[in-house]
Amino acid sequence: MAEQRVAVNPGVVDWSGENPGIYLRDTDDGPWVTLSVFFRVVLSPFGSGHAMLVLDEPDTGKGWPDVRNFIVNDNEELTRYLIRDYVSGFPSFRDKPGLEAMSYVPLDTVTCAGDPQSEYIETVTAQDLMARMTWSETMEPMAVEVTPENSATGKHDMYSLFFEARQAKIEVNGDRLSGNVSTRQFFGKTMSTAFLAFSETWAKPQ
Amino acid sequence: MPLSTPVNPGKIWWSGDNPGILLKESEDGPWSALALFFRIVYTPAGRGSALFLYEKPDVGASLPDVHNVVITDNEKMARWLSDNFVGSLPGAFSESAAYKALQYVPLTDAVVSGDTSSRYVQRVKADGIDVELIWDQLGTPTALELSPEHVGTRSHEVFNLLVESRDASIVVNGRRLLGQVVPRVQAGVQTTTGFVYFSEVWIEP
Numbered sequence A: 001m002a003e004q005r006v007a008v009n010p011g012v013v014d015w016s017g018e019n020p021g022i023y024l025r026d027t028d029d030g031p032w033v034t035l036s037v038f039f040r041v042v043l044s045p046f047g048s049g050h051a052m053l054v055l056d057e058p059d060t061g062k063g064w065p066d067v068r069n070f071i072v073n074d075n076e077e078l079t080r081y082l083i084r085d086y087v088s089g090f091p092s093f094r095d096k097p098g099l100e101a102m103s104y105v106p107l108d109t110v111t112c113a114g115d116p117q118s119e120y121i122e123t124v125t126a127q128d129l130m131a132r133m134t135w136s137e138t139m140e141p142m143a144v145e146v147t148p149e150n151s152a153t154g155k156h157d158m159y160s161l162f163f164e165a166r167q168a169k170i171e172v173n174g175d176r177l178s179g180n181v182s183t184r185q186f187f188g189k190t191m192s193t194a195f196l197a198f199s200e201t202w203a204k205p206q
Numbered sequence B: 001m002p003l004s005t006p007v008n009p010g011k012i013w014w015s016g017d018n019p020g021i022l023l024k025e026s027e028d029g030p031w032s033a034l035a036l037f038f039r040i041v042y043t044p045a046g047r048g049s050a051l052f053l054y055e056k057p058d059v060g061a062s063l064p065d066v067h068n069v070v071i072t073d074n075e076k077m078a079r080w081l082s083d084n085f086v087g088s089l090p091g092a093f094s095e096s097a098a099y100k101a102l103q104y105v106p107l108t109d110a111v112v113s114g115d116t117s118s119r120y121v122q123r124v125k126a127d128g129i130d131v132e133l134i135w136d137q138l139g140t141p142t143a144l145e146l147s148p149e150h151v152g153t154r155s156h157e158v159f160n161l162l163v164e165s166r167d168a169s170i171v172v173n174g175r176r177l178l179g180q181v182v183p184r185v186q187a188g189v190q191t192t193t194g195f196v197y198f199s200e201v202w203i204e205p
Helices: A075-083 A097-101 B075-085 B097-101
Strands: A012-019 A021-025 A032-043 A049-053 A069-073 A102-104 A109-114 A117-124 A129-139 A142-146 A157-172 A183-186 A188-193 A194-204 B011-017 B020-024 B031-042 B046-052 B067-074 B103-114 B120-126 B129-138 B142-146 B155-174 B183-185 B189-192 B194-204
Touching: A012 B194, A021 A157, A032 A075, A032 B194, A049 A117, A049 A129, A069 A075, A069 A097, A069 A117, A069 A129, A075 A102, A129 A194, A142 B097, A142 B155, A157 A188, A157 B142, A157 B194, A188 A194, A194 B011, A194 B031, A194 B155, A194 B194, B020 B155, B031 B075, B031 B129, B046 B075, B046 B103, B046 B129, B067 B075, B067 B120, B067 B129, B075 B103, B129 B194, B155 B189, B189 B194
Parallel strands: A069 A102, B067 B103
Antiparallel strands: A012 A032, A012 A194, A021 A032, A021 A194, A032 A049, A049 A069, A109 A117, A117 A129, A129 A157, A142 A157, A157 A194, A183 A188, B011 B031, B011 B194, B020 B031, B020 B194, B031 B046, B046 B067, B103 B120, B120 B129, B129 B155, B142 B155, B155 B194, B183 B189
16 A cells, blocks of 8 residues: 655654755775765744865865865854754764864855856855855756754655766866766665755654 | 655646735735735746736736736746636636736845744845835745645645745835735645745645
8 A cells, every 4th residue: 555645744843944965086996085964944943054074084074274174154053953963973984083173164155156057056164265066967856855863864754856977077276076977875875975955944753 | 644645646837935924904805915925945937936926916907007927937827826826726817807918027126024934924025116025924934745625726736845934025116016815725734824934745546
């Protein structure tokens, strides 16, 4: 028998917004060499805001400017909540020394450009930083809906619109960071490690 | 609650934020003013922002007489939304005299202020037009996953996040339009015609 939808999710909504990412490796079976995620949050217990996280050296316990491990943001309370309750639980970021040591840098500007059906770009600037994430060669969008068993945190229901990207890059102050887009098992299928995630809502089951 | 299959097999129709305000002067009266704002991340016609404003829904005219307008930074996308979505909604948005008279006006600015826990404001500007959509007395955010029988088009699945408003207003060039929000029911939820919908994903099953 087909599953029946329950129209109203009884869970408590944590946050909603956008959460695209780019995870890069040098080789398909190698470790992550560069990790980046972006947040555009429209609703949370700590208000709205933006954050771009870049770990150029995920396994190095140092922050900016020693290494390019930083999170540029315009709402530090929200950002620390997202790192503590979400990113630190994502499998690719779990126990990474760079996540613990990264610097929290106040954001000056944030702009998005392009179109998710071709090339899409998020750019942030701070006092001495310009960081840019670019996705291209995107695939058909798909809607995902996951229970805690399948969500990145293992604790939440999550709804989102996903575009996989075959190509992506991360740049900091004009330098392209190392690594290539790879694949991972996610949502029960093989997916690109570069993705646009829009219209995302996370809820804690009750 | 999400179904156990993570990837929905349907085709994406459009996605984005879609807050709105529908006002009446009395609960059993006609609509006195309507506003539907789109912050679109995906349509087949591109992304962008668009405000569908019906200052006088029963008047089949537009500028300079009345602000029955679509203010947008992507007219191709806005016309796609009009032809495919707004025009397929039963009721005032598609059936009023204003719908056929809507004039398209370039958007010069779109700014959000306030907070989703108390008062949320979407301001939209065009040449000579300054619109504020104000949602007050906001409710608890609720994640919805709607089957076709629960949505306006009757033919799509929708994921979205509803924050209801019990007191919403539309202000055009400093003048508050007539009317107030009225009760409505969606998918068994008692709510109002003042709503902030975030993170909508419309799916063709």
